[in-house]
Every structure is written in structure tokens, then in C-alpha cells.
Amino acid sequence: MDELYFFLEVLIGGLLSGTLYSLVALGFVLIYKASGIFNFAQGTMVLFAALTFVGVLELGAPALLAAVVTLAVMVVLAFAVERFIFRHMVNQPQVILFMATIGLAYFLEGLGQTIWGTEVHVLDLGIPDRGLWLGPILVSQFDLVAAAVVALLVAGLGVFFRTTTMGRALRGVADDHQAALSIGIPLHHVWVAVWSVAGFVALVAGLVWGSKLGVQFSISLVALKAIPVMIIGGFTSIPGAIVGGLIVGASEKLAEVYLGPFVGGGLENWFPYMLAMLVLMVRPEGIFGEKIIERV
Amino acid sequence: MFYRETGQYKTTYAADRAIFPIRQDRIGIAILLVVAFVVIPLFANEYWLRSVLTPVLVFSLAAIGLNILTGYTGQLSLGTAAFMAVGAFAAYNLEVRVPEVPFLVSFVVAGLAAAGVGILFGLPSLRIKGFYLAVATLAAQFFIEWLFTHVGWFTNYSTSGVITAPPMTLLGYSFESAESRYLLTLCIVAGMAIMAKNMVRSELGRAWMAVRDMDVAAEAIGINLMATKLTAFAVSSFYCGVAGALWAYVYLGTVEPQAFDVLRSFEILFMVIIGGLGSILGSFLGAAFIVLLPIFIANASGLFGSALSAETIAHLEFVIFGGLIILFLVVEPLGLARLWQIVKEKLRLWPFPY
Numbered sequence: 308m309d310e311l312y313f314f315l316e317v318l319i320g321g322l323l324s325g326t327l328y329s330l331v332a333l334g335f336v337l338i339y340k341a342s343g344i345f346n347f348a349q350g351t352m353v354l355f356a357a358l359t360f361v362g363v364l365e366l367g368a369p370a371l372l373a374a375v376v377t378l379a380v381m382v383v384l385a386f387a388v389e390r391f392i393f394r395h396m397v398n399q400p401q402v403i404l405f406m407a408t409i410g411l412a413y414f415l416e417g418l419g420q421t422i423w424g425t426e427v428h429v430l431d432l433g434i435p436d437r438g439l440w441l442g443p444i445l446v447s448q449f450d451l452v453a454a455a456v457v458a459l460l461v462a463g464l465g466v467f468f469r470t471t472t473m474g475r476a477l478r479g480v481a482d483d484h485q486a487a488l489s490i491g492i493p494l495h496h497v498w499v500a501v502w503s504v505a506g507f508v509a510l511v512a513g514l515v516w517g518s519k520l521g522v523q524f525s526i527s528l529v530a531l532k533a534i535p536v537m538i539i540g541g542f543t544s545i546p547g548a549i550v551g552g553l554i555v556g557a558s559e560k561l562a563e564v565y566l567g568p569f570v571g572g573g574l575e576n577w578f579p580y581m582l583a584m585l586v587l588m589v590r591p592e593g594i595f596g597e598k599i600i601e602r603v
Numbered sequence: 604m605f606y607r608e609t610g611q612y613k614t615t616y617a618a619d620r621a622i623f624p625i626r627q628d629r630i631g632i633a634i635l636l637v638v639a640f641v642v643i644p645l646f647a648n649e650y651w652l653r654s655v656l657t658p659v660l661v662f663s664l665a666a667i668g669l670n671i672l673t674g675y676t677g678q679l680s681l682g683t684a685a686f687m688a689v690g691a692f693a694a695y696n697l698e699v700r701v702p703e704v705p706f707l708v709s710f711v712v713a714g715l716a717a718a719g720v721g722i723l724f725g726l727p728s729l730r731i732k733g734f735y736l737a738v739a740t741l742a743a744q745f746f747i748e749w750l751f752t753h754v755g756w757f758t759n760y761s762t763s764g765v766i767t768a769p770p771m772t773l774l775g776y777s778f779e780s781a782e783s784r785y786l787l788t789l790c791i792v793a794g795m796a797i798m799a800k801n802m803v804r805s806e807l808g809r810a811w812m813a814v815r816d817m818d819v820a821a822e823a824i825g826i827n828l829m830a831t832k833l834t835a836f837a838v839s840s841f842y843c844g845v846a847g848a849l850w851a852y853v854y855l856g857t858v859e860p861q862a863f864d865v866l867r868s869f870e871i872l873f874m875v876i877i878g879g880l881g882s883i884l885g886s887f888l889g890a891a892f893i894v895l896l897p898i899f900i901a902n903a904s905g906l907f908g909s910a911l912s913a914e915t916i917a918h919l920e921f922v923i924f925g926g927l928i929i930l931f932l933v934v935e936p937l938g939l940a941r942l943w944q945i946v947k948e949k950l951r952l953w954p955f956p957y
Binding site for chain 1: 734742924
């Protein structure tokens with residue numbers, strides 16, 4: 308019985324930490340859906356947002372003001388990215404766009420650390436970080452709060468996409484660029500909007516990760532975990548990002564606990580990728596992704 | 604006027620198929636080779652040979668490898684450094700376990716081992732492409748890095764995980780001095796670059812490019828997709844494997860998994876992009892650019908005196924690096940090789956353009 312409880316504990320811990328991967332993957336999916344750009348810089352945007360937030364906070368501003376300032380910075384960033392990079396790269400192959408986002412990642416990483424320094428910033432948002440006994444199972448309270456934040460964010464995004472004009476425009480662009488243009492949706496504005504939303508998601512992700520790990524460079528590496536999440540869930544699906552995150556979180560923890568001792572540990576880094584590769588072999592479009600159709 | 608092919612008639616098939624059909628190109632290449640093989644070893648100092656020119660050459664080789672896969676065959680790979688690591692560790696393990704093997708043979712074995720691993724991780728390319736394939740190669744990157752760190756056999760149970768490369772001797776001559784190491788690298792890289800250039804001009808290279816441009820259409824005209832993609836993976840990984848062995852043996856002198864992390868893969872990808880996708884010359888230009896840029900930035904920041912801390916400079920380097928990559932992609936997505944081509948077009952008419 309104890310083994311079952313232990314298994315459940317690992318599973319639940321994994322699922323909860325998986326929601327954090329979902330959070331980062333969500334930002335990827337938003338941009339990919341609206342512009343077909345695989346935004347490698349999403350992880351760095353998370354770091355950049357968290358650094359800016361902490362930086363403003365340390366200047367003595369209250370948390371709410373810091374959040375507003377950071378959000379404004381992310382919107383400016385969205386404008387700059389659209390105006391100076393992607394407007395000039397229409398009709399380029401996707402691979403070139405992808406590499407431009409790698410360049411953007413380097414740029415933001417350097418910029419963030421030039422302005423705010425490299426030391427680890429402690430970020431305390433008052434989220435309790437204690438174990439919580441649910442019956443015989445120990446669950447991290449922090450992870451529960453984080454999961455709740457993710458759920459709230461996804462619900463909010465869902466409402467935004469379904470009811471607001473901008474949300475509908477975003478969905479229209481995601482479905483078909485040219486059709487959206489032909490009915491008068493301003494493509495450039497939509498791109499700015501979607502990068503801003505992705506910036507907002509990055510801010511939330513940065514706050515949650517930052518208060519868990521401290522705001523430091525390694526946060527941007529979380530992006531590397533979000534890539535298999537997207538593959539498993541599908542590049543174009545928001546529910547896919549959530550489910551993919553849960554699968555990756557749970558499976559990597561289970562693998563680490565049950566397989567790790569046999570092979571010397573450290574499985575977490577590559578296990579999600581192997582899983583993603585297996586999914587690709589069976590379902591190249593991911594669990595919830597749109598079927599990939601090719602025309603000659 | 605300086606670059607004019609008027610009056611240079613091709614009268615034989617051989618002349619028509621030459622690598623450098625224009626006389627000026629042949630002269631230029633000859634001068635370049637003389638400079639690289641004779642002038643530089645005679646006049647360059649130890650620092651330049653050891654820390655600048657040798658890594659440029661090794662990176663060029665890796666970039667040629669990645670260019671074959673990404674630039675010519677259109678298969679995006681983010682696992683270049685992992686294939687380099689396979690090469691480095693294969694060479695090391697062969698040397699340790701069979702010490703009689705000359706190191707040049709172990710370099711070839713390094714390439715072959717990397718080619719095998721490349722084929723294995725290239726298998727998903729038969730079913731997926733684009734970013735999806737990039738993820739498969741990232742899987743290779745992380746898995747191989749983990750394997751070499753966690754399985755002791757590969758590092759010969761060294762406690763630190765960092766191992767010294769065995770000395771390189773050939774017919775009693777030991778490659779110790781900076782000059783000899785530079786020349787050794789140069790010979791290998793030049794030879795393999797010529798091989799690559801000829802490969803991409805051959806039937807095989809044309810099949811690669813057909814697959815890149817549209818794989819369904821390539822299949823329709825009778826190109827065997829599986830064989831073509833897997834040979835691209837094999838050849839590309841062979842080049843990366845040899846480059847990895849050179850990196851570990853000639854440049855660093857140590858074999859360690861950390862030298863081949865995912866950032867190294869990105870670095871090589873940048874070389875290929877900035878140099879020019881689908882260009883052997885571009886691989887060299889890109890490698891030189893990426894290696895020299897940080898040195899240039901460090902020297903330029905020296906002009907500002909001590910106003911900037913070393914840490915700030917390191918970060919600014921990232922900013923400039925990222926900015927330049929974006930600038931390049933926006934202004935000239937085909938890279939330095941394309942710029943060189945434009946220069947040649949201009950020189951052809953200069954000073955009387957119409």
C-alpha cells in the first residue's frame with residue numbers, strides 16, 4: 308500500500324510540475340498558431356520578464372506597479388519584434404524565422420543581464436512552500452497554487468479568444484492568414500497583439516518559476532523542456548500544451564524515480580525528448596494538433 | 604574588369620566541369636592556399652595559430668557537415684555538437700583500448716562512429732520534417748550528452764569526467780607545436796572540404812538538393828528518399844565526427860562532454876546561417892566570423908578602457924551577437940557567401956557598370 312501511495316505522490320508531483328511546463332509551452336503555441344513562427348525566444352522572454360519584474364521591485368516599487376511596468380515592457384518588445392524583425396521577413400522559410408528567434412533569444416538574454424545583472428534574485432510572492440498532506444499523500448502546496456494559476460490563465464485566455472474582437476481576429480489569423488487579410492483583419496496589429504499576449508504568459512510563467520527557483524539564467528532553459536511538450540500535445544493546440552505538459556511532467560518524474568537508479572540518474576534532461584520522438588513516430592502532428600496536409 | 608571571364612573558352616568537358624571554371628578564381632584560390640599553408644605558419648604567432656586559426660578550421664569542418672545536412676538536404680539539425688562528441692569519444696576510446704592504432708585511423712573511425720549514430724537519429728527524418736525533426740536531433744543532443752557524462756566506460760572511469768587526449772604521433776613525429784597542429788588541421792580540413800565540394804556537385808549532391816527543394820517532387824522523379832536522406836545524415840555526421848575528434852585532440856587537448864553542449868550546436872548553426880546555407884565557402888566564412896566576432900568585441904571594448912566591467916562586456920557580446928544574427932537574416936538571409944557573390948558580380952563590370 309505504501310508503494311501505491313509513493314507512486315501516487317510521484318505522479319501528482321509530476322503532474323503539478325508539468326503544469327509549469329504547460330505555461331511556457333502555452334506561449335510557444337500562441338505565437339505558432341498566429342504567425343507560424345516557432346519562437347525559440349519564449350524561454351528567454353520568461354527570464355526577461357522575471358528579471359524586469361524583480362528589477363523594478365528592487366527599485367522599491369509595489370508588486371502591482373512592477374507587474375504593470377513589466378507588462379508594458381513586454382508590449383514594447385512585441386512592437387519592436389514585429390516592426391524590426393518579422394515585418395521584414397514575410398515569405399521567408401520557417402527555418403529562417405526560427406533562427407531569427409534564436410538570435411532574439413541571445414539578444415534578450417544579453418540585454419536582460421546587462422541591465423539587471425547576473426546574480427540570483429530571490430522572488431517571494433507570498434506563496435506558501437510547504438508540504439500538504441492529502442490523506443497519506445504529500446503534495447507541495449506551492450505546486451498546487453501554481454497549477455491553480457495555470458488553470459486561471461488558461462480559462463482567461465479561453466474567454467479572451469472566444470469573446471473579444473481581438474481574440475476572434477487572432478483565431479481568424481491562426482486559421483488562415485490570407486482569408487483573415489481579405490476580410491480586413493490587420494495582420495501586423497494581430498501579430499503585435501499575439502506577441503504581447505505571449506509576453507504576458509511569459510511574465511506569469513516567469514513569476515511562478517522565479518519564486519520557485521529564484522530569478523536566474525537557468526529559467527530560460529525551461530524553454531528546452533517546453534519543446535517536447537509542444538510536440539506531444541501538438542504545435543497548434545492550447546489544450547494540447549496543457550495535456551502535453553502534464554504528460555511530460557508526470558513521465559519524467561516517474562522515469563527519474565523508477566528508472567533512474569538503474570542507469571545513474573539525470574534522466575530528466577532527455578526523457579521528454581525520447582517520449583516526444585516516440586509520439587512523432589506514431590502521430591507526427593501530436594495528440595491534439597491539426598493533421599499535416601501536404602500539397603505538391 | 605578585374606573579374607571578367609570574357610575570352611576564357613571552355614573547350615573540353617573537363618574544363619566545363621571544373622570546380623573553378625574562371626581563371627581569376629583559380630588564381631585566387633592558389634594564393635589563398637599558399638597563404639594558408641606557407642605564409643601563415645611562417646609568420647603567425649602562437650596565439651593566433653593555437654587559439655584563433657585552429658578553432659576556425661575545426662568549426663569550418665563542423666559547419667560543412669551541418670551545411671550538407673541543413674543547407675543542401677534541408678533537414679534542420681540541432682544536434683551537431685552531439686555528433687562531434689561521438690567523434691571525439693570514439694577516437695579517444697579507440698586510442699585507449701587499442702594504443703597501436705595511428706591517430707589518423709582513429710580520426711576516420713571517429714567519423715564512421717558519428718556517421719552510424721547520425722543514421723540512427725536520422726531515421727525519424729523519413730517520417731517527419733522541419734521543426735519536428737529538429738526535436739528529434741535535440742533528443743540526440745541531450746541523450747548523447749547524458750550518456751557520456753553518466754556512463755563511466757566512455758570516459759575510461761575518469762573521476763572528473765574530463766580526460767586528456769592522448770598525444771598524436773605519426774611515423775615518430777609528434778604533433779606538439781602550434782604550427783604542426785595548425786598544418787595537420789589544415790590538411791584534413793582542406794582535403795575534406797574539396798571532397799564535400801565535389802560531393803555536392805555530383806549526382807548525390809543534386810539528389811540532396813532535390814530533396815531539399817521538395818521531397819515529394821524528388822520522389823516522383825525517382826529519387827530514393829530514404830537512401831538520400833540517410834546518406835546526408837551519414838556524410839554530415841562523418842564530417843562532424845572528424846571535427847569533434849580534431850576539436851578534442853588538436854584544439855583543446857581534452858575530451859569532455861561539456862564541450863559539446865546544445866549551445867555549441869547553436870553556434871555551429873549560426874555559422875551555417877551567417878556563412879550561407881548551401882555553400883561550402885560560406886561554411887568557412889561563417890566559422891571565421893563567429894570565432895573572430897567575440898575577439899573583435901573584446902578588443903573594441905578595450906578602447907573604452909575600464910568603463911565597462913568584464914561581465915558587462917560578456918553580456919553585451921550576447922546582445923551584439925543576437926542583434927547581428929537578426930540583422931543578417933533580415934538583410935541577407937543567404938549569408939556571407941551571397942554577399943561575396945554580389946561582390947563578384949559588381950567586380951565583373953566595375954568600373955563601367957551599365
